[in-house]
Amino acid sequence: MTFPTIFSITESEIDLNALLEKITLTSTGAAAIFTGMVRGVTTRDDPHETEYLEYESYIPMAEAKMKQVADEIREKWSSIEGIAIVQRIGKLYPKTPTVLIAVTAAHRDTGVFEAARYGIDRLKEIVPIWKKEIGPNGEEWIEGDYFPKAGE
Amino acid sequence: MTFPTIFSITESEIDLNALLEKITLTSTGAAAIFTGMVRGVTTRDDPHETEYLEYESYIPMAEAKMKQVADEIREKWSSIEGIAIVQRIGKLYPKTPTVLIAVTAAHRDTGVFEAARYGIDRLKEIVPIWKKEIGPNGEEWIEGDYFPKAGE
Amino acid sequence: MNKIRILFFATIRDKFGRKTLELDIPNEMTVLQLKQKLANDYPNLKDSLKAVLVSVNQEYSFDDFIIPANAEIALFPPVSGG
């Protein structure tokens, strides 16, 4: 049996129903999905408002690194059946889903929640995507703080 | 601010996109979603095949207990913004999503994954829904093993 | 007397062959006494009643609870949703 792995960088809306269907096999009984959205209002750390985010990506490398994240998930949780990793890019407004990590397995107790969590954490470390935040006081690039090591 | 809580027992398809939108506020940055599907093939424990499942529910009590699960989630994770709990009932075939628990919060590191996990575990303990499995060798009610205590 | 309505679900409904039962019970009857009465009146429910969950007015209820007036009771096996 081959397990589906989907990764994509897209300017289109993220369709959770369609993605879930693509990673559901006849042996699948559970899915954990993480999505991130643009916050219009942030209260933690540096409270501020956001008009929109502008995402860009180094697409071929981002696709390769998404595949790597999927490979790492499969290595850590052998029970995982399907994996979907999607990043939406372009100009994205508050409440819009920007990223999705979905994983499926036969049962809910063999790592789906942990794998989805791992997937979004790794995406934010190694997948070359950047966002610029445009708010009432101007625009600012958001930079991560992770420096990949050799082989990552 | 009021935080949306959705719970429903339905015979209709579970629409993840629509449900996610309903629990996304302008302050929301993260969602964790669990869905369960009908397995056509089960390999763990007692390996078998399933033609379909037939779900039924004691609907008014199930709605009250879903609300209770949502209340418990909010008590445990004060960061949770929106909650959706949906159980589909009726005759459901392999690969069909049957249940959804979705929770949102401003950030991904304040309990969304744990809350979604808790939600599905509690649903399977206290929400009055039952399923009958129809397979090549006949039909069989699936029974849980949890006995609620007073006040649950 | 107290007029109650009993709902049956899943296995116990299949055993009973009906979804509902209207019943007049004495005031102050407990859940345990009701189960004993049902086991007595409907012998084929006896086994199902051993590990049955009981709700009264849509809250889980237990052997020593007294059934209030006009209660909606439900009898069902441990739940298996999801």
Next chain:
Amino acid sequence: MNKIRILFFATIRDKFGRKTLELDIPNEMTVLQLKQKLANDYPNLKDSLKAVLVSVNQEYSFDDFIIPANAEIALFPPVSGG
């Protein structure tokens, strides 16, 4: 000589004012030497180059790596997707 192509993203692209740069570099040049050359040729990139991530042919690369022939290099800040 080795003809390479450099892609710039996010802050460093804004600083540089261009998305790409074609460059002839000596064979056996390391990533560190390339960064030094760019800091030298484009002084306003100097600060951005201090904490820059470098990929060579779409894999993360590091100071002592030797740049292969016809490499596609990218320079960018720590990523911030999601």
